[in-house]
Amino acid sequence: MTAVPDPQGHQPEAEGQQPAAGWTPTWALGRAVLLTGLLLITGVLLGRVDLVVLAAPFALGTAYALRRRPTAGPQLWITADGEHLVEGGDFAGSVSIGNPDTVGYDVAVVRTRVSPWLLVERAQVGGARVDLSRTGVDRPFVTVVDTGTAVDLELTGKARRWGRHPVGPAGARVAAAGGLLVSRSVLTERVSVGVYPRTEPFEAVEAMPRAAGLVGAHHSRRPGEGGELAGVRVFGPGDRLRRIDWRVSLRARQLHVAATLSDRDAEVVILLDVLAEAGRSGGVGGAASVLDTTVRAAAAIGEHYLHRGDRVAMLEYGPAARRLRPASGRRQYLTLLEWLLDVRAEASPHEPYDQVFGPQVLSSDALVVVLTPLLDERSAQMLARMARSGRFVVAVDTLPTDIAPPGRGRGWAEVAFRLWRLDRATMISQLREHGVPVVAWAGAGSLDQVLRDVSRLASAPRARGR
Template sequence: MTSAPETPAHWASTRAFSRAVLLSGLFTLLGVALGRVDMVMLAAPFAIGAALGLRRLPSVTPTVRVAAGDENVVEGDVVDVALTVTNPDVVSYDLVVVRTAMSPWLELEHGDRPFALAAPGGRQADVELPGEALHWGRQEIGPAVASVTVCGGLIDLRPSISPARGVRVYPATQPFGAVEAMPAAAGLVGNHRSRRPGDGGELEGVRRFAAGDRLRRIDWRVSLRTRDLYVAATSSDRDAEVLLLLDVLGDVGPSGGIRGRPSAVDTTVRAAAAIAEHYLKSGDRVALFEYGRSGRRLRPAGGRRQYVVVREWLLDVQAGSTLQQSYDGALSNQRLSPNALVIVLTPLVDPRSAGMLATLARSGRHVIAVDTLPPDAAPPVRGPWTPTATELWRLERENVLSRLQEHGVPVVAWAGAGSLDLVLRGVSRLASAPRGR
C-alpha cells in the first residue's frame, strides 16, 4: 500500500497561547510603567514557557485513515473498523482527537464519540471499533477527522480529513429450497426433468429396441421375459431459466434492520437473494429485473460468477417510481426463453403491479407472485388512517389477489424454505397438461 503524500503543516494559535502572550506583555508593560521589577519577573514564566513550547513546530500534518477488516459482510456479521492516525514528523503530538461519521446501519462500539490519542513522532495510533452490520446495502464509514494539538497545547494543526470507506453488506438469506420440478426446462443439460425423451436419470418406462438405441439401455429382465429386446426410456435432464422480478415501486412499513421487522423491500431483496442462490446452485440460469425507479436488469446466466453478480446487483435496489413511468417496453425487451419461470416479488399495493402480473399471465409465461407485504402493514400513504379505512384497504387488496388467481396467477406469501413448492407443483401440472390448438 502506498503511503499518502505529506502535506505542509498549517497551524493556528490556541487560547492558551493567546493568554500567555497577553499576560507576559501586560506584566512587562506594568513593570516598566510602574518601575517594579517584580512585575517583570511575573511575566518571565509566561514568556519563557511559550518560547520553550514553540521551539519545535511540526512541519507536516498527520494522516488519518479508515480501515475495515472485511468489505464483504452479510447482515448480522461483525464489522471490524479501525481508525489509524499516522505522525510522519519527528515532533510528537501532545493530543490527537479523532472522530468519524458512519451509516446508521453500522452499530459500532462507541463509534459516535471522539477519541483522544497520543501520537509520538514517526509512529501511528490506532482505535479499534468493532461492531455489527444491521442492514443490507452499501454502507459508509467516514469521513474521519483528526484534530491535533502540539507545543504543550499552544498550537492547533489544521484538521486532517480522510475519505469515507464503503462497506458492502449483503442481504441475509434464509434457507430456501424448491423440491418440485420446474414447469418447463429450456437448456440442453441440467438437473430438472424434461418432457422430451433423451438421456437422463428419470425413468419413464420401457419400449422396444429401435435403431440408434444404446446397448447399455437394454432392459434384460423384460427382454428375457418377452423374448424381444426392450430398452429403458428416460427423459432428458435440462436446466431452467428463472426471472426474478422485483416490484419496488414503493416501500411499505419501516425497516428495522436484521434485528427488527422487515419492510416490503427488505423482504423482496432477501427473498430474491435466497431464490437466486438456490437455482444457481442447481445449475439453472437466473435473470433479475427491477420494476421500479431505475428499471435495471441483469441478463440471464448461471454459475458461481452469476451468484456474485446477483449479490452485487441487489445492493443497489431502491424503492420509488415516477407517476408517468411505463414498464411495458422494458418488460418486452427482456430477452427470456418462452419456457422461463417468472417469479414476481411484490407487495401488491400499487395498481401497476397487478396490471403487470396480468400482462405477464396473458403472454403465456409461467408466472408466480410472491407476496412480500409485512403482516401488520398499513396503507403506504401519509396522514392518519382509521382502523375502518385500513380494513377496507385490506379487503380491496384481497379482491385484487382473488382476481389474479382467477386469471391463473398463483399468489403465495414468502415464508422461507418451501414457500413455492405447492405453487410450483400446480404450475408444473398445468404446464404438462395437453393444450388445444
C-alpha cells in the first residue's frame, strides 16, 4: 500500500482513464430501507411498538453507515517494467488503484487482461500472494483501499515471445459506506510491453564482398591505403615509393609495388520476407514459426556485424516496405531491436519489389542477407532479379524443418505436401543455378561457407563490355 500520487503523476485524463461519474446504491441499501419502512408502517398501522423497536437498529445502522458518503471515484493506472526485456526474461507489472477521497473504500475489486505471451505466474495484492500458474490472471482480485493511499496488484512472470504485448485494459469497482454504495466501473487503457528477441550466438567469417565506408573491422575488396596485402603489381603513376617491393623488382627487372586493401566498413542489409507465415509459435523454448526464426536470425546477424563496427540496415519485403537506415554502433543495435518488434507477416497481391529496391534505398555494394521461407514465388523472383543486377545476395531459408502438413491423415494431404516439398526444392536449385546461395538457418556458423563463396566471386575479375 502506497500513497496516492500527486496530480502531476498518474492523472486519469493523462492515462486515458474513465473516472467514476458517481456512486450508486447497492441492493443492501435497498433492502435495509425497504425493511425499515415496512416495519415502521406496519408498527404504526397496527399499533405495534415492538415492530417500531425492531426497525430502529436497521434505521440507525443505515444512517450511521451513510454519515460519511464518498464523493470522489477511484483512480486506476497500469505500469509495466519493459525496459530491455528479452524472451525468457522476468516480466513485472502492476495495476494500481488509488483512493483520493477522505473516506476509505471497504472493498475494491480489480481485474485486468494480460497478453498470453506474458505468462503471469504470481500476483500479490495487499500483502497476499496468489499462485496463478494454473488458474491464469483472468480473475478478480479483492483488496481494501484506505483513504489517501493506493494498492498495487503486482504481477510477475515470464516473457514467452518477442513483440509488443499489451497489459490491460484493466477495470475496477469499489464499495464504501459499509457496502451500501458502489462506484461505477473505472477503466484504464492498456500499455504495451516490448520484448526483444533472444539472439542466438552467431559468428561469421571476416570476408566481405565489398565495402564503402571508412570504419569497421571488415576489410574492403577495393584497393587503397590499408594493412592487408592484396598482391603485387607493376609500378604506376601515383604510387608511393615506400610501397615498392624491391625483391620482386630486382627479380623482374621492373619496379613493382605492394597493393593493399583499404580498411573500410561493410554495409550489410538484412531483408525480411514478410509475405507469408507458416508454423505455430510456441514461444521461447518451444516450436518456432517462420516469423520467429526470421526475427531472431535478423537480431543475431545484426548484432554480429554492428559489434564489429559495420553499418547495418533493415528492409521489409512486403506491402508496408518498412526500412531502417544504415548506421553503426550500439544506438543502431537498440533501434534495430525496436524496429523488429513491429514485424508482422502480411500477404499482398501486389509486387513490392520496386518500392523496396529503389535506386536510393539499396546500395549496389552492400551485402544483402535475405531471410525468407520461400513460400511465395515472388520471393524467388526477387532473389533472381537481385542476383542478375549484380548485387551480393545470400538467401537464408527460415522455413522450419519440422513443419507438418495441414490435415495430416486426410486423404491426399500427405501426397500434396510431398509434391509441394519437391517443387520447393526445385525452386531452390534454380536459385542456386542463378548464383543465389541458399542456406538453412542453423544458428552459429550458418553463413560461413556461403560468405566465403560470395567473397570469392566478388574478388574475381569481371568482364566488361565496351
